[in-house]
Amino acid sequence: MSKRTDRELVDAAREGDSEAFGALMRRHQKRIYRLALHLLRDSAEAEDATQEAFVRAYGALDRFDGRSEAFTWIYRIAVNLSLNTIRARKPARKAVSSDDPRLEGALVETRAGSASPLGNSESRELGRALCEGLDALSDTLRTTLILVGIDGLRHAQAGEVLGCPAGTVAWRVHEARKKLKAFLVERGLVPRGEEGAA
Amino acid sequence: MSERRSSADLGPNLEAVLSGFPFPERDWEKDATAVEAKLPTSQSGEAHAALLAAPLPCEPGEPSAAPSEAATPLAHSGVRTQSLADMARRSVENKQAAEREMARKSLALAAQQRPSAEEALALREAVNSKAAPSVPPSSAGAPRPSAAASAPQAASTASPWPKLAAAAGGIALAAGVLFWLRQPAPPVPLVSTVVPTPTSEAKPSNVDAPSAVPTAVAQPAPNGVDPNSLPGESAPKTVEPAPEKPSAAAARASAASAASSRPSAEKIVLEDEPESPPAAAPAPVEKPVEKALPPDPALRPADSTGGAVPTKPSTGAVQAALGAVMSGARHCVAGDDAPSSAVVVFTSDGHVQSVSVSGPASGQSSGACIQAQLGRARVQPFAAASFSFKATVRPD
Numbered sequence: 001m002s003k004r005t006d007r008e009l010v011d012a013a014r015e016g017d018s019e020a021f022g023a024l025m026r027r028h029q030k031r032i033y034r035l036a037l038h039l040l041r042d043s044a045e046a047e048d049a050t051q052e053a054f055v056r057a058y059g060a061l062d063r064f065d066g067r068s069e070a071f072t073w074i075y076r077i078a079v080n081l082s083l084n085t086i087r088a089r090k091p092a093r094k095a096v097s098s099d100d101p102r103l104e105g106a107l108v109e110t111r112a113g114s115a116s117p118l119g120n121s122e123s124r125e126l127g128r129a130l131c132e133g134l135d136a137l138s139d140t141l142r143t144t145l146i147l148v149g150i151d152g153l154r155h156a157q158a159g160e161v162l163g164c165p166a167g168t169v170a171w172r173v174h175e176a177r178k179k180l181k182a183f184l185v186e187r188g189l190v191p192r193g194e195e196g197a198a
Numbered sequence: 199m200s201e202r203r204s205s206a207d208l209g210p211n212l213e214a215v216l217s218g219f220p221f222p223e224r225d226w227e228k229d230a231t232a233v234e235a236k237l238p239t240s241q242s243g244e245a246h247a248a249l250l251a252a253p254l255p256c257e258p259g260e261p262s263a264a265p266s267e268a269a270t271p272l273a274h275s276g277v278r279t280q281s282l283a284d285m286a287r288r289s290v291e292n293k294q295a296a297e298r299e300m301a302r303k304s305l306a307l308a309a310q311q312r313p314s315a316e317e318a319l320a321l322r323e324a325v326n327s328k329a330a331p332s333v334p335p336s337s338a339g340a341p342r343p344s345a346a347a348s349a350p351q352a353a354s355t356a357s358p359w360p361k362l363a364a365a366a367g368g369i370a371l372a373a374g375v376l377f378w379l380r381q382p383a384p385p386v387p388l389v390s391t392v393v394p395t396p397t398s399e400a401k402p403s404n405v406d407a408p409s410a411v412p413t414a415v416a417q418p419a420p421n422g423v424d425p426n427s428l429p430g431e432s433a434p435k436t437v438e439p440a441p442e443k444p445s446a447a448a449a450r451a452s453a454a455s456a457a458s459s460r461p462s463a464e465k466i467v468l469e470d471e472p473e474s475p476p477a478a479a480p481a482p483v484e485k486p487v488e489k490a491l492p493p494d495p496a497l498r499p500a501d502s503t504g505g506a507v508p509t510k511p512s513t514g515a516v517q518a519a520l521g522a523v524m525s526g527a528r529h530c531v532a533g534d535d536a537p538s539s540a541v542v543v544f545t546s547d548g549h550v551q552s553v554s555v556s557g558p559a560s561g562q563s564s565g566a567c568i569q570a571q572l573g574r575a576r577v578q579p580f581a582a583a584s585f586s587f588k589a590t591v592r593p594d
Contacts, residue, residue, distance in 0.1 A: 018234065022234055025230055029226055029229060029233075033229075051232060076249075077250065079254070080251070084440060149216050150217065161253075163251070163253065163255040164252065171260060185275065186210065190208060
């Protein structure tokens with residue numbers, strides 16, 4: 001049996017096929033969780049946001065108009081939920097602690113010997129600096145950079161998620177990278193004047 | 199993933215970490231099962247409308263245009279740029295389009311005024327019927343052909359001259375309209391009273407004709423000034439007193455504009471005044487021009503030979519041309535600490551022949567970016583084979 005597309009799964013789920021929605025969820029839950037984790041910087045909150053996103057998406061399937069891709073539509077719900085959680089927080093989290101779930105992931109992966117471009121300590125140091133640089137960005141730039149830079153969405157797809165044109169996404173990504181680079185240059189992790197085109 | 203590359207790339211290592219940012223593995227199946235247990239029994243649209251709304255739409259000050267593939271880094275930055283040259287080019291294109299549209303309408307009007315085939319046929323029949331009594335019948339006993347039968351024959355054998363004349367008239371009318379549209383706007387004489395006070399060295403030796411001139415006419419330049427249409431040294435200074443033709447008017451306008459642009463006092467030709475012969479025209483006085491030049495060579499106009507192509511472009515013109523594209527070049531080196539230098543070589547047609555970059559951007563992608571940006575600069579054509587200019591590209 002050939003693999004069903006997202007659209008076919010959505011159509012089936014609309015007709016009451018909960019297994020189809022389960023398949024759609026299993027297909028995208030990792031990416032949704034990673035997105036929520038980078039936005040929220042808390043694994044428990046990310047788990048809640050991921051589950052809530054799928055539950056809300058299932059409840060609103062009849063409002064999916066099909067103009068966008070199904071996964072960008074679920075992404076949008078997850079981003080909204082994550083941003084709502086961030087805005088509801090009392091104190092803003094400033095520093096990146098050693099038990100940051102994002103760094104935990106980096107440590108696990110380097111231990112497993114997966115494709116990490118650098119060694120353990122250096123990779124962890126770079127990951128920490130990247131996390132701090134990301135946290136220093138505004139929610140708008142950070143969310144856009146996470147979608148494009150980390151999650152690998154194309155500008156048009158990120159635009160569908162965020163509700164803005166692809167040109168705006170490109171501009172935000174450029175601005176975010178510029179600020180991130182300046183942050184890393186200050187830390188001495190990127191040599192001054194280095195161009196990234198390798 | 200070319201759209202993820204920009205001048206703000208973080209370097210291969212950090213880019214790899216960013217794009218492959220790991221996250222801890224979880225028991226995904228358990229998570230999925232938990233979600234399935236929470237799924238509502240019916241899709242009742244419980245999701246709040248706010249959750250389906252755009253989370254981070256365009257904010258004020260953010261660009262909304264999608265960049266094209268060939269966009270420059272400046273375009274990626276969201277800063278919209280539009281050079282004056284582009285604006286001027288677009289304006290000329292609009293004007294030409296409007297003229298073409300007017301010509302098209304005129305042609306359509308002329309075609310409507312042209313007699314139709316039926317009208318021409320009726321006209322020919324009327325002419326034939328009038329001429330019929332005078333034409334002797336070919337054979338007395340032969341039956342006369344009916345009008346219906348003779349009409350096609352008449353149409354096929356009748357002289358084509360009326361039709362051709364009508365067509366030629368329409369074409370001539372359209373050509374006239376086109377010709378009129380191609381010409382610059384008719385010169386509106388801006389008559390300014392000249393007080394006949396004798397002015398010094400500006401007065402030529404043979405002052406009879408100029409002193410008798412009570413008024414001066416400042417001819418406006420044509421709407422679109424083509425450098426090639428400007429008169430050179432050999433351009434006649436007077437215009438034949440021929441009847442008013444568009445071409446003569448244009449020549450006069452350009453001659454007048456050239457004359458008015460000279461700082462030396464020359465004869466100002468009245469539009470309706472009979473021209474004096476060329477021999478009577480005063481010789482151009484060069485000294486006042488030299489005296490009027492500013493002492494700073496940078497502020498002087500380009501070396502010229504009296505309206506011909508200058509030997510080399512002026513410093514100001516080159517600076518203006520490079521300034522128009524410099525903002526894009528600066529954006530190429532955004533983030534650099536030190537400025538880079540670029541030597542721009544212009545060819546005699548005003549285009550950029552080469553751009554060599556030195557400094558931090560040399561050999562980098564930003565260097566190619568600078569070359570592309572500065573390569574768009576244009577100056578007026580000049581006589582020398584080439585002209586080089588060194589520019590400094592400072593980071594934003």
